[in-house]
Structures are given as C-alpha cells and as structure tokens.
Amino acid sequence: MNTFKAKKFVPSILAILAAICITIFIIWAFSLHGTGGLFHVNGLFRLLFQILGCFGIALAIMGTGYLLFYSRLKRSAINILAALLITCSVPGLLVPTFAYLYTSGSFSGGIGDTSPQLLISDKCGCYGIPDLALTFNSAQASYNTLVWGTAENLVTIREDKALRQHIFIMSDLEPLTNYSYRVNDGIVYNFTTPSDTSLRIAIGSDAHFGAGDNRMDLTTAMLQIIAEPNNKFDYMFMLGDLIEYGFNANQWAEAFNTVSLTSSSIPIRYALGNHDSIFAGLNNYKNFASPKEINTVSGSQLWYRIDIGSIHFLFLDIEWSAESYTAAQAAWLESQLQEIPRNDWKIVLGHGYYFSSGATQTCRDWFDNLETITPLTPLFEKYGVDLVFSGHNHHMELLQNNGVTYVICGAFGGAHDHIRTYTSPTSLWYQQAQYGFVDVNIDSHQCSLFFRDSDNLILNTITIWK
Numbered sequence: 001m002n003t004f005k006a007k008k009f010v011p012s013i014l015a016i017l018a019a020i021c022i023t024i025f026i027i028w029a030f031s032l033h034g035t036g037g038l039f040h041v042n043g044l045f046r047l048l049f050q051i052l053g054c055f056g057i058a059l060a061i062m063g064t065g066y067l068l069f070y071s072r073l074k075r076s077a078i079n080i081l082a083a084l085l086i087t088c089s090v091p092g093l094l095v096p097t098f099a100y101l102y103t104s105g106s107f108s109g110g111i112g113d114t115s116p117q118l119l120i121s122d123k124c125g126c127y128g129i130p131d132l133a134l135t136f137n138s139a140q141a142s143y144n145t146l147v148w149g150t151a152e153n154l155v156t157i158r159e160d161k162a163l164r165q166h167i168f169i170m171s172d173l174e175p176l177t178n179y180s181y182r183v184n185d186g187i188v189y190n191f192t193t194p195s196d197t198s199l200r201i202a203i204g205s206d207a208h209f210g211a212g213d214n215r216m217d218l219t220t221a222m223l224q225i226i227a228e229p230n231n232k233f234d235y236m237f238m239l240g241d242l243i244e245y246g247f248n249a250n251q252w253a254e255a256f257n258t259v260s261l262t263s264s265s266i267p268i269r270y271a272l273g274n275h276d277s278i279f280a281g282l283n284n285y286k287n288f289a290s291p292k293e294i295n296t297v298s299g300s301q302l303w304y305r306i307d308i309g310s311i312h313f314l315f316l317d318i319e320w321s322a323e324s325y326t327a328a329q330a331a332w333l334e335s336q337l338q339e340i341p342r343n344d345w346k347i348v349l350g351h352g353y354y355f356s357s358g359a360t361q362t363c364r365d366w367f368d369n370l371e372t373i374t375p376l377t378p379l380f381e382k383y384g385v386d387l388v389f390s391g392h393n394h395h396m397e398l399l400q401n402n403g404v405t406y407v408i409c410g411a412f413g414g415a416h417d418h419i420r421t422y423t424s425p426t427s428l429w430y431q432q433a434q435y436g437f438v439d440v441n442i443d444s445h446q447c448s449l450f451f452r453d454s455d456n457l458i459l460n461t462i463t464i465w466k
Contacts, residue, residue: 015063018092022056025096037320043363117263148181196309204412205239205391210251219413240273240351246281318352
C-alpha cells in the first residue's frame, strides 16, 4: 500500500526534479562571463533560453498541481497527466544535463600537447621592449628546460616541478636584436626584437577554428605570409574569436598548433572575443591565451596596455557589445589615456566594433553600434586616440569619425557575413568577399595601413600622420 502511494507521485517528482535541473542550468549559464552578452545580442539563443525557462516553469506548475490535486482528479485525468509529466520530464532532465556537460567542456578533455608560442607581456624590460613569455602545453605533467638568448649570451631556465602548462619569461630584451630559443633538445627557433621607434604588425580577427565553415587553408596561408622572415613583421595581434567554442579545449589546441607557424617566431597577443568566452570558455582563454604571468602591470587578463617607446596599444574587453565594458575597465581606460603623452601613438584594440557597415542577422543590426559608440568614442576623441582596430563583423572596412580612424579586420578565416544592407556614414572603404588581414607600419610620425588579402596582395592603403 505504501509502495503504491509512493509510486503514484513519481510523475510529479520527476517533473519537479526536471524543473530544478533546468533552473540550475540557467543559473549556472548566466553566472558565466559571456552569457549575458549572448542573450542580449543573439536572438536565436535568447529564444532558446526563453523556451527552456518557460518549459521549466510549466513542469514545476504541472508537477506541483499533480501533487496538490491528485485526490480530486478522475482516474482518466490522472493517467493522462501522469503520462504527460513523464514524457516532458525526460527531456527536462536530459537536455540541461547534456547542455551542461557540453558547454562546460566536459566532453573535450584537456588541451593536450601544443607547440611553443611567444606571447607579448604588458611589462617592458629595461631597454623599453616588452617581455615575452614562451608558452606551451603538454598532455602529461613534465619538467622542461629552456635555453634562450643571443649567440653571445645564452640563458638556461629549468622548471622546478612537473607541469602541464609551461610558461618561461624572457625579460630585458634589447631592441633590434636576434634571439634564439630551444625547449629541451627540440627545434631551435629564432626571433628578432623591434626598435622602439618603428614597428610592423599584422592584425587579424575571427579565424573561428573548429567552426566547420571556416577557411583554415586561407588562415594558414596568411600565417605563413606573416611568418616569412623577408616580410619582417615584428608582432601579430589576433582580435578575438580565434575559435568557435571557447569551452572546447580541442579547438584551442587546433588553433595554437596552427598559429604557432607564426607565433613560434613572431610574438603574438590575443584579445578576447565572444566565441572565445562563450559559456565556460573564459577560463580556457585566461589559462591558454592570456595567463596571469604576462599581465603583471594592468592586473587584468582581459584588458591591458603594451608600450613600445612612443607607441601604445590598449587592449579592451569588448566582446558581444558593451556588456563586458565594466566600470572598472572604463576607469582603467581613461586613466591610461590621460597618462599617455598627447603626441604619442594611441592605438585601441578589441573584438567588438564601434562604427561599421553591415546587415541585420539573428534579430540584430550588425552595424554602427550605439552601445559601444556612446560610452567609448567620446574618450577616444577627447584623448586623441589615433587608431581603433576591431573584428566581430566578418569583413574588412576603413572608417573615420571626428579624427579617429577605425578599422574592421574580421576576415582571418571565419565564414563571410552577408553583404551589407547598411553603409555607415563614416565608411571610406569596404570589402566583404575577401579574406585578409591588416599590415600596420609605424615609423616615427607616420603610420601606413595596408589591407592585404590571403595572397598578400594589397587591397587598399591609407597613411596617417601624427
């Protein structure tokens, strides 16, 4: 008799458990760094979250109602409601459980073995050149030894404990100097430091490794162009959405092992994009692309400043839109801009754009974004920012507004966006159906931008004088 009484409440218990499971998943998802932006900007995901939330509420109401009114219901109604509750409870339990396991990265495992790459630190050495961090990962914890330096002065650094993530700091680099390094008995890599008055940088965004529709062949071709010693690039900046799903460690491994064609000899810095941080992706970005060891000055792994003489790069955390532009970041940005001399080069970089041409997709207008324009562009104009580089939109574009030059460079391999249906009044040049990157040459008071395609051909150019 007691067993029978217990069994009759199984449908309601399952429904309430499913509602709890859905609630826990939604709370967990919105506790993560990038979910608020995803919900705000992406209409499809917003609809999915709303459907899931309504489904959870319906299950809770039906399960509770079944418990409260069981004794008043007819047998036929009880049978129908019980069958409905069980049928709905199964996906209510399975969907959030699977979604959590997938978006938390539980299915992807660890990052495994990755090739060495040189990450640019926000700290300058005694000669005014940013320190570098040699980083790589290993599937198993191991001890490693780095030998690095000039031909006349080689330095040996040994790890004192077995690790899976390996970070060696190369400090006090001299300008215009050839250096080499070797991990254990491996390949000898070489790199050359820039001068403190002139610089050549490659800037790209939105490679989207792991997306399936990305052009990895063209991404690889551009990386090879940048790595070619005769092209004499000093640094490379990637402005977010390096991978499709930041919670997937396998995609980070694929990206790093490909980008290392360049980053093993051309120092690199990665800005955070919305796909990099999606769901549980933020910790992967912090661990693999922006470890705390290279962010010792700003104290943040998401926004920071890199100085090379009179050239200053300010990296911002602008992902989906302005939702990640916190009060702390705003205060930091204004303090940095105030501190930099007016006649120095001030260059702002980040994933999300400000002015842009574009089209309407996923229930959102992907062009001139007032959510970022309103709080940020007045600061750029007030403090004399020269250049602002962004990705997010998958095209290349040159724009100018109130003395500030804006560049969209989201064409490093991710699938092309739709052709623009809106042209920004600030737009000077636009290219939608071409993959490419921006070649930035700064020499004293002159900065030349070359928009290059995946064959290294020049699509457009502009020179800015300081």
